[in-house]
Amino acid sequence: MLVVMRDLATQSEIQHVVEHVHEAGAETHLSQGEVKTVIGVVGEREIVYALDLEGFPGVQEVIRVLKPYKLVSRDFQGEDTVVTVGTASIGGGALGVVAGPCSVESADQMMRTAEAVKAAGATMLRGGAYKPRSSPYAFQGMGLEGLKLLREAGDAYGLPVVTEVLDVRDAEKVAEFADVLQVGARNMQNFMMLEELGRMKRPVLLKRGLSATIEEVLSAAEYVVKGGNRDVILCERGIRTFETYTRNTLDLAAVAALKTLTHLPVIVDPSHATGRRELVAPMSRAGIVAGADGIMVEVHPDPERARCDGPQSLDFEQFATLMDGVRPLAVMEGKRLS
Numbered sequence: 001m002l003v004v005m006r007d008l009a010t011q012s013e014i015q016h017v018v019e020h021v022h023e024a025g026a027e028t029h030l031s032q033g034e035v036k037t038v039i040g041v042v043g044e045r046e047i048v049y050a051l052d053l054e055g056f057p058g059v060q061e062v063i064r065v066l067k068p069y070k071l072v073s074r075d076f077q078g079e080d081t082v083v084t085v086g087t088a089s090i091g092g093g094a095l096g097v098v099a100g101p102c103s104v105e106s107a108d109q110m111m112r113t114a115e116a117v118k119a120a121g122a123t124m125l126r127g128g129a130y131k132p133r134s135s136p137y138a139f140q141g142m143g144l145e146g147l148k149l150l151r152e153a154g155d156a157y158g159l160p161v162v163t164e165v166l167d168v169r170d171a172e173k174v175a176e177f178a179d180v181l182q183v184g185a186r187n188m189q190n191f192m193m194l195e196e197l198g199r200m201k202r203p204v205l206l207k208r209g210l211s212a213t214i215e216e217v218l219s220a221a222e223y224v225v226k227g228g229n230r231d232v233i234l235c236e237r238g239i240r241t242f243e244t245y246t247r248n249t250l251d252l253a254a255v256a257a258l259k260t261l262t263h264l265p266v267i268v269d270p271s272h273a274t275g276r277r278e279l280v281a282p283m284s285r286a287g288i289v290a291g292a293d294g295i296m297v298e299v300h301p302d303p304e305r306a307r308c309d310g311p312q313s314l315d316f317e318q319f320a321t322l323m324d325g326v327r328p329l330a331v332m333e334g335k336r337l338s
């Protein structure tokens with residue numbers, strides 16, 4: 001339920017509502033603009049619906065939200081959320097470019113990649129240390145050693161780093177090294193993990209599940225935000241369809257739709273969405289024109305020798321060319337590379 005306060009409602013009026021809600025046993029989350037405050041009330045439906053807040057001083061309107069997600073919705077917060085990580089921002093006009101290999105393989109690979117993607121204009125470095133592989137016999141990632149190499153490369157070139165938390169038991173350890181915690185497509189509905197990340201102080205990059213609906217993506221994000229962590233970046237990475245030519249089907253309509261439904265930043269991952277190197281640049285551009293707040297692209301010094309996802313990885317030159325194509329479109333969309 002959303003309690004919309006009158007313009008310039010006083011702090012004591014706001015506090016009065018908040019205290020009443022807490023006494024009844026529900027939670028509050030505040031969205032405070034210059035003039036408008038919206039109090040998001042969440043909790044057991046019976047408790048929330050029994051609250052009779054319409055007549056409270058300073059209350060303009062009480063909206064009962066029927067959707068399963070509330071705090072991530074545009075109704076709760078009209079302005080875009082901007083997620084800031086060190087020097088990089090995503091959302092609210094800031095375009096984020098996350099680039100790097102599928103998996104961390106060596107110090108040399110990470111250092112060279114960080115240098116190249118930074119020079120081409122990337123704002124964050126990616127690299128998986130714990131890899132979710134379909135086959136248990138495929139390379140599973142370097143683990144802790146990989147986290148260290150990713151951190152070192154990011155620090156050497158002033159790039160914040162993004163990496164996946166594959167298991168909730170690793171969350172604390174990954175957070176020691178990473179600036180942004182990625183939830184992979186296969187974990188999008190790992191609710192225990194989402195709740196844990198909601199309690200942590202690191203931004204979360206939440207990838208859309210392989211067959212998750214838009215409502216399910218937003219409900220997953222709600223778990224994190226409800227826990228107190230408002231820094232969530234959504235990522236469209238393609239969904240399973242009957243098409244097999246591409247690895248997945250990039251759902252650009254979902255990007256445009258998400259931008260209307262939520263204030264959270266939305267980025268596009270054209271690498272996992274297509275699985276094909278030659279499609280990564282055009283789909284990056286398409287994502288930006290669809291309204292995405294950024295892209296996440298797999299880049300490797302020698303894609304043919306990559307231990308994971310080589311066929312969809314770009315070499316340094318290809319990534320620089322991609323960025324040349326992205327820049328004018330970012331300007332056209334009123335976005336700045338930060």
Ligand code: PEP
Nearest residue numbers: 128184185186207237272
């Ligand atoms: C990744 O980005 O490293 C990854 C494994 O992607 P996804 O979870 O979208 O498959």
Ligand code: MN
Nearest residue numbers: 102298308309
């Ligand atoms: Mn990959």
